[in-house]
Amino acid sequence: MIEVENLTKRYGNILAVDRVSFRIESGEIVGFLGPNGAGKTTTMRILTGFIPPTTGRAIVADFDVMEKPLEVKRRIGYLPEHPPVYNDMLVSPYLDFVARLKEVDSRERPQEVRRVMDLCGLTEVQNRLIGNLSRGFRQRVGLAQALLGDPEILVLDEPTIGLDPRQIVEIRELIKNLRADHTIILSSHILPEVEMICSRVIIIHEGKIVAEDQTAHLQSTLRNSDRLFVQVGQAGPEALESIRRVPGVISVLPEEKVPGGYRVELEREGQKIREDVARAIVTGGFGLRELKPVGMSLEEVFVQLTTVEGANPEEGGKIS
């Protein structure tokens, strides 16, 4: 289980992650979707205890990351954006080293190393120098490392980046097979990838969560969305909840600068939903002060995502 509350990370003037909150249940496989620079890596680094948040709280596997970092780290397998491999080591000794760091029992270690090499297709290169491996193999070594010790939570930052199409398919199959008994959070800027692997998606843009949805509705949500700004007199959880319950509303987020202000994402199906939102606020007695359409944010996000596989020259092209 992962629970994140109001997580914010500032780098000087840059707000990399802005009051992000979400919850991932055990056994879920959730995609973290957003264009480059959205804040995916930063969020994952906070979850894994690599960097502290500026403010906010993250609970991973029932432990607070800030208070009990070692307990969290014992239960997480993490594949960073750049595979954390030592170029001057051979594959199998490297995995043995990581297994020792991860407190895998010494009697089970050789077997465990063999298991992850097998799983990630590394057996044939086990005695090769990591520095001499192709990008695809390095990525697999990174993934194998994350699987050592069979951690209950896997945090995978762009796991298929830099792989060729065949390898991408293999890695996705591998991740799908893991989902039975793991909680997985996976980041990506490739829409079809998330649709293929994940059951639920959190869309992040410029450090903020702009939508959360089941994967099945994703494309239509992204393509046909509209955004309203509403301001109410009696703001609070009840107001937020009653707006959220209106059919056709995708998400409701409090607007930071305006007291009582909300950003409401809704399906772009004409005026009906707007009327329903207005009615919900009035009948709930929350005091409707303002309601106006403001741009189409999810659509903006959508055009920045990679929506067609192979569009990225790095991963398209050569099929081996």
Place this chain on the structure above:
Amino acid sequence: MKKIQALVTKELGSYFISPVAYVIIFIFLGVSGFLFFQILSYFNLQSIQMMRYPGLLDRLNLNDMVLFPFFHNVVVFFTFLIPVLTMRLLSEEKKLGTGELLFTSPITTTEVVLGKFFAAAAVILVMLLFSFVYPLMILIFGNPDVGPIFTAYLGLFLLGSAAASLGILMSSLTENQVIAVISAWGVLIFLLIIGWAAQSVGPTFGAVLQHLSILEHFQSFSKGIIELKGVVFYLSFIFFTLFLTQRVLDSQSWR
């Protein structure tokens, strides 16, 4: 403890798979061998001259005339070689992104620092063991006092470990190995200079500066004396620099 061991094994593997350790040990043996034979041939020259004055022959002493000058000359070069050994230890973790694995594994920053330090200390030990061939020649062909040889080696090991911990601290501050090694040299030079300055700033302040000079404490070791204040100085220097390194790794500025 097991994780420190894992780290030490891994670092030693890297040292001896890549040519780094061999090159450094080779250079050290070369330079110290050159110094050794220079001093030895000067000693031979003197002993031949002294043959003419049998009364002076008791003054010929291998400890004072060969070993002491040998250690005295070798120690500066030795100290400045150590940061080359330690420069990549932490800067590379930062540069390659492997630190992201290390610091998301269930290992504390203290364990990381200790693992890196023990690995460097082990290489220093190997380096000193090899260099023992030179004193060994004296032991085989002459009859020197053994005590000062051993205290000098103890002093070299303590001094080397202190230089290593300083090198590790500098390596934690940058992802650039060249900057790490040059800044370690800078601090070492500073610590040398304050020892020289000690002679010209009056007795009280001079004593303080003298005490801070990293090479000053080696003098008594090379004379065969294990001074408590020397041992305490090196150990507290190591403790302090490693503590600072741990603080650097813990601070978020590192990530």
